Amino acid sequence: MNNNRNWRVVSLISISFFIYLIFSILSFAFDIKWEPFEKVNLITDVFDKEKKSQLAQNNNTDINSPNQNGTSQNLVQDFELYKKPQFITNFYKGDSVNALAKFAEKLHQLKSTKKGKIRIAYFGDSMIEGDLLTQTLRKLLQKEFGGYGVGFLPIHSKVAGFRQTASVQSSGWETINFMDKGAKNMYISGFSFSGFGNGTFTDKTITAPPSLEKFLIYGKNNGGSIDFDGNSIPLEGNELVNAQLLSKNNATTFKLKSNSGNIPFYGVSFESENGIILDNFSFRGITGVEFRKIDEDFLKAVQKANHYDLIVMQYGVNLLFRPNDTDYSYYTKNMTPVLEKFITSFxxxxxxxxxxxxxxxxxxxxxQTAKGLPNLLETQARLAYDHHLAFFNLFQTMGGENSIVNWANQKPALANKDYVHPNAKGADILAEKLFHAIMNDYHNYKPKTETAE
Incomplete structure (x- = not known):
């Protein structure tokens, strides 16, 4: 009789555990949110730990190890560091912690050897439209570490007349972009161009370069060609993303015409042979979640064609489109897969x-400052913290609460009366503050030969 009772107990426990396991798998697989399962889901706990571990490994970060310079200090995480202005943090406390350790090492190598390119992709919305902020940051970094050239230019731009650092005059292109329904695998600029278009491109950041490399960036092709300054040039490479050198001389302008109607063209680039190359990727009205339309293989192809050493993502004001919003948990859900995709691809x-x-x-x-801004800042900082990424608090850096009002009302004004956008003067100030934050982080870098001693 007792054996029969024991068997029933074991059977009941086994059946209960099996049902519990099935519900855990279904909850994880289909992202079903049920409060009783949130803290005890068998599958989620295991996979979340594995996922975080893998992301940390991909991003070369281990919260239980010394910092990325190899120093022996004990590192303690502090989320509240996100509130500090004019400061790049990776949320580790310490006097000599690098938030951008891999980038700092490459800056050190460039500074020492004067050889090689360091490429920066600066993503943003209308806050950096027309090369605002990035034009000053580029100039300061190139002055410090070498290099010249405006970098990436789209094949066509609606704000070309506003931009002071380059000229893009083009016509005849068919365009798809982030906002088109069903569109996917645009370039990381958010645009793709095709058809028998033409254009004239000019770099206005330098007037008499010793030598300037001009590149065309495009997608898959089947033996297509372009006219470059009146000469037919066959397009090489058939990758998802290709970067082909068109010329290397002191010319700062060229003309281009497509001879192939079905090849996706993405942009051109003006670059020095060595030094800092900073690409402005602005797209008005977005929040960053639009990158879900670009798949991982395409991002990896971008990195293969043009290796980026630093990616900057500046977003947020377009999430503040209703004055009384305070909950941005939806942004965490939508932005998390985007960041995970970037971490894996780069x-x-x-x-x-x-x-x-x-x-x-x-x-x-x-x-007055939007009611939800403190919550949004915390949400953005938590995204960086959870994914082991660096963070820069632009809100506090520009002065914190009501700073955009003060900037717009002071004389001379540093922001527009829409109380959203810093003007050119204000953008220059923010660029200088970000540059100094990058330099402070760089100065914390200890070359490996020194740390070995």
Missing amino acids: PNTDILLVSSADRAFRYNGEY
């Missing part, structure tokens, strides 16, 4: 998340 690249700047709405008859 495994040896530092990624810096730049927070939203200040944005104001009218409350009780006067403009």
Whole structure:
């Protein structure tokens, strides 16, 4: 009789565990949220730990190890570091911690040898449209570490007349972009161009370069060609992304015409042979989640064609489109797969998340910082913290609460009266502050030969 009872107990436990396991698998596989399962889901706990471990490994970060320079200090994480202005953090406390250790090492090598390129992709919305902020950051970095050239230019641009650092005059192109329904695998600029278009491209950042490399960036082709300054040039390479050198001389302008209607063209680039190359990738109205339309293989092809050493993502103001919003948990859910995809596709690249700047709405008859901004900043910082990425608080750096109002109302004004966008003067100030933060982080870098001693 007792054996029969024991068998029933074992059977009941086994059946219960099996049902519990099935529900755990279904909950994890289909992202079913049920509060009783949140803290005890068997599958989620295991896979979340594995996922975080893998992401940390891909991003060359181990929270239980010394910092990436090899120093022997004990590192302690501190999430509250995100509140500090004019400071790039990876949330580790310490006097000599590098937030951008891989980038700092490459800067050190460039500074020492004067050889090689360091390429930076700076993503953002209308806050950097027309090369605002990035034009000054590029200039400061190139002055410090060498290099010249405006970098990437799209084949066609609606804000070409606004941009001071380059000229893009083009016509005849068919365009797809992030906002088109069903569109996918645009370039990382958010655009792709095709058809029998033409254009004239000019780099205005330098007038008499000793030598300037001009590249065309395009997608898969089947023996296509272009006219470059009146000469027919066959397109080489048939990768998802190709970067072909068109010329290397002191010319700062050229003309291009497509002879193939079905090849996706992405842009051109003006670059020095060595030094800093900073590409502006602005797209008005986005938040970063739009990169879900670009798959991982395409991102890996981008990195293969043009190796990026630092990726900067500056988003946020477009999440503040309703004055009383305070919950941005949906952004965490939508942005997490984007960041994971970038971490996997650019495994040896530092990624810096730049927070939203200040944005104001009218409350009780006067403009004040958006109610939800503190929550948004914490959400963005938590994304960086959870994914072992670096973080820069742009809101606090520009002065914190009501800074956009103060910037817009002071004389001379540093922001527009839309209480959203810093103007050219304000963007220059933010660029200088970010540059100094990068330099402070760089100065914490200890070359491996020194740390070995």
